Structure formats: C-alpha cells, structure tokens
Amino acid sequence: MNALPAFYPIVDSADWVGRLAPLGIRLLQLRIKERPPAQVRREVRAALAVCRARQVQLVVNDHWQIALDEGADFIHLGQQDLPDADLKAIRARGVRLGISTHDHAELDHALACDPDYVALGPIYPTTLKAMPWAPQGLPRIAEWKRRVGRLPLVAIGGITLECAAGCFDAGADSVAVVSDVTRHPEPAIRVADWVALTGARG
Numbered sequence: 080m081n082a083l084p085a086f087y088p089i090v091d092s093a094d095w096v097g098r099l100a101p102l103g104i105r106l107l108q109l110r111i112k113e114r115p116p117a118q119v120r121r122e123v124r125a126a127l128a129v130c131r132a133r134q135v136q137l138v139v140n141d142h143w144q145i146a147l148d149e150g151a152d153f154i155h156l157g158q159q160d161l162p163d164a165d166l167k168a169i170r171a172r173g174v175r176l177g178i179s180t181h182d183h184a185e186l187d188h189a190l191a192c193d194p195d196y197v198a199l200g201p202i203y204p205t206t207l208k209a210m211p212w213a214p215q216g217l218p219r220i221a222e223w224k225r226r227v228g229r230l231p232l233v234a235i236g237g238i239t240l241e242c243a244a245g246c247f248d249a250g251a252d253s254v255a256v257v258s259d260v261t262r263h264p265e266p267a268i269r270v271a272d273w274v275a276l277t278g279a280r281g
C-alpha cells in the first residue's frame with residue numbers, strides 16, 4: 080500500500096484547490112456539499128486539472144460517480160455514503176478509497192471494505208459540522224492504529240498546527256484539516272507552516 084502524505088488539507092471548491100496546490104502540499108481533498116451535480120462536476124474537473132499539473136493527489140469526497148466519470152483516482156466516503164456506492168466499480172477502475180470511522184462498528188465495517196486508509200474523527204471538538212460523537216482524543220488514535228496496522232490512519236476534527244504533533248505521536252500517519260487552513264487569516268502562511276512541520280514525515 081502507498082504511504083499517505085502527513086498533511087491532508089480539505090477544501091470546498093476548485094478555487095481553493097487552485098490557491099493551495101502551488102504551496103508544496105501533496106494531498107488535498109475536495110469536499111463539496113449541497114451543490115447541484117453539474118456544478119460539482121465542473122468543480123471536480125477543474126480541481127483535477129490543477130492537481131494533475133501540480134502533482135498533487137486529489138481525493139474527491141462523497142461524489143464517487145462524478146469522480147469516476149471525471150477520472151479521479153482517489154475517493155473518500157463516509158459510512159452513510161457507503162451503501163449507495165459501487166465499491167466494485169471503484170475498485171475495478173483502480174481508484175483508491177478512504178473511509179471515515181467514528182466507532183468500533185464503523186471501523187469493522189471500514190476494514191471489511193479493504194480501504195486504502197481509515198480516517199478517525201473527530202479527534203477534538205470541531206465547528207465545521209455537527210457530529211453526534213464526543214471527541215475521540217489521542218488514546219483512541221493509538222487504539223485505532225493498533226487495529227489498522229500498516230494501513231494509513233488519518234486523524235481529523237479540530238486539529239490545528241499546534242496540536243498536530245500529538246496526533247502523530249499517538250499513531251496518526253496523516254492529519255486532515257479544514258478550518259485551521261481555510262478559516263485562518265493567512266491561509267498561505269498557515270499552509271507553509273504545515274508543510275514545514277510535516278515535510279520530514281512525507
């Protein structure tokens with residue numbers, strides 16, 4: 080299995096992809112919510128073009144059919160996305176797959192899908208979306224890492240530059256962040272700090 084870059088920013092538009100892709104990042108997720116399919120398709124297409132030109136790995140969240148149609152090679156799905164997703168078609172195209180988990184049952188289900196990474200969240204309180212799960216905390220990262228073994232583990236939820244080291248030390252291979260970059264007053268400077276922090280980790 081391929082290793083996953085340690086810094087995993089998540090953005091909600093091709094415009095954001097265009098802003099971050101030149102800044103030294105190697106992995107980026109496009110997470111678009113509540114947009115008409117035609118707009119999602121345009122955004123995915125534009126984001127893929129930018130990422131291909133910059134050798135950045137794009138992960139498309141949720142919209143697996145559009146992702147396949149547009150030639151994306153990495154998809155992220157949550158547990159609620161899985162029942163409708165054609166995992167066989169995703170696999171048949173050689174497309175990699177990341178899956179969210181929030182509890183033990185979800186981890187069992189995710190592992191049964193043979194993913195390319197497992198994400199655990201929310202590690203800390205997040206303001207991005209309402210979630211029924213209490214913050215998982217660092218010991219849970221260590222527990223998940225023992226369960227997933229060599230499979231890359233992504234930590235997500237409320238993670239900032241200042242607390243990222245704790246996630247890595249606990250066993251996360253990668254940390255995914257939304258607000259710490261997109262709500263920062265100087266996103267480009269924040270990304271540079273993330274790249275400096277995580278560069279040696281891959």
Ligand SMILES: Cc1ncc(COP(=O)(O)OP(=O)(O)O)c(N)n1
Nearest residue numbers: 140155156157158179198233235255
């Ligand atoms: C890296 C990563 N981890 C978790 C999620 C959350 O996915 P999901 O549970 O499907 O929730 P939405 O992001 O779709 O609201 C993610 N997107 N990325």
Ligand SMILES: Cc1ncsc1CCOP(=O)(O)O
Nearest residue numbers: 200205207236237256257258
């Ligand atoms: C989508 C998602 N899934 C688990 S936590 C989370 C939100 C992450 O956003 P932030 O980094 O702003 O807390």
Ligand SMILES: [Mg+2]
Nearest residue numbers: 141156157160
């Ligand atoms: Mg989802």
